[in-house]
Amino acid sequence: MVSMHVKTLSLGLLLAVGGLLGAGALPPPAWGQSRPCTLATPNGTYQFAVQGFVNEHNQPQPIAFAGMETYDGEGHVQGQLTQSINGAISRVTYSGSYTVTPECVVTYTITDSTGVTTHLDEFVSPDGNEITFVQTDPGSILSGSERRVSRER
Numbered sequence: 001m002v003s004m005h006v007k008t009l010s011l012g013l014l015l016a017v018g019g020l021l022g023a024g025a026l027p028p029p030a031w032g033q034s035r036p037c038t039l040a041t042p043n044g045t046y047q048f049a050v051q052g053f054v055n056e057h058n059q060p061q062p063i064a065f066a067g068m069e070t071y072d073g074e075g076h077v078q079g080q081l082t083q084s085i086n087g088a089i090s091r092v093t094y095s096g097s098y099t100v101t102p103e104c105v106v107t108y109t110i111t112d113s114t115g116v117t118t119h120l121d122e123f124v125s126p127d128g129n130e131i132t133f134v135q136t137d138p139g140s141i142l143s144g145s146e147r148r149v150s151r152e153r
Contacts, residue, residue, distance in 0.1 A: 036102035036103065036104070036126075037100050037101065037102060037103070037104035037124060037126060037128075038100060038102075039073060039074055039075050039098075039099070039100050040073040040074075040128075041100055041104065041124050041126070041127075041128040042071040042073070042077075042098065042100065042106060042122075042124050042128055042131060043071050043072070043073035043128055043151065044070065044071065044073075044128075044148050044149075044150050044151040044152060045068055045069070045070045045148070045149055045150040045152065046068065046069055046070075046071070046131060046146040046147060046148050046149065047066075047067075047068050047146060047147060047149045048066065048067060048068070048069070048081075048144055048145065048146035048147075049064075049065075049066040049144060050063075050064065050065050050066070050142060050143070050144030051063070051064045051142075051144070052135070052140065052141050052142030052143060052144075053140070053141040053142070054085060054139070054140050054141075054142065055138075055139030055140065056085065056086075060139075060141070061085050061086040062085075062086055063083060063084065063085045063086075063142065064083070064084050065081045065082060065083035065084065066081060066082060067079055067080050067081025067082060068080065068081075068149070069094075069146075071098070075097050075098055075099065076095070076096075076097055076098075077095065077096050077097065077098055077108065077110065078093070078094065078095040078096075079093070079094055079095075079110075080092070080093045080094070081094075090114075092112040092113045092114055093112065093113045094110045094111060094112035094113065094118075095110065095111065096108065096109050096110030096111060097109055098122075100124065104123060104124050104125070104126055105121065105122070105123060106120075106121070106122035106123070106124055106131070106133075107119075107120075107121060107122075108120040108121075108122050108133070118135060118137060119135065119136045119137050120133045120134065120135055120136060121133065121134055121136050128148060129147060129148045130145065130146070130147055130148075131145065131146045131147075132144070132145045133145070133146075
């Protein structure tokens with residue numbers, strides 16, 4: 001009697017696990033049932049705060065900055081920030097361009113008012129409300145996130 005109960009329980013567990021695995025079915029895409037991302041996904045004004053290190057004169061320097069930027073939904077971005085590099089405060093404006101893949105990966109390049117060009121890989125949420133990013137320039141260790149505060153440009 002105990003043996004029959006164990007066999008029934010084992011068969012039930014096997015069927016349940018097989019059902020959960022879905023016979024090899026793949027999970028849905030990261031963006032679920034919503035449309036994939038386009039240039040228009042990051043659109044509006046975003047607020048950000050960032051910390052990390054930049055390489056100045058072959059020495060890593062701590063950096064922190066905060067600011068706001070506006071994506072136009074057509075591949076252009078502009079913004080302003082206040083930064084502290086090893087305690088030296090400066091304010092800069094910048095403009096640049098971006099591209100977006102259907103998988104919501106953003107390639108972003110800006111040039112600031114001091115002439116410095118910066119490259120980032122960004123990951124935008126399918127609704128465009130959140131962006132996370134990492135700087136891809138050699139010698140920089142910088143990452144952060146931003147959130148949309150307005151859909152207006």
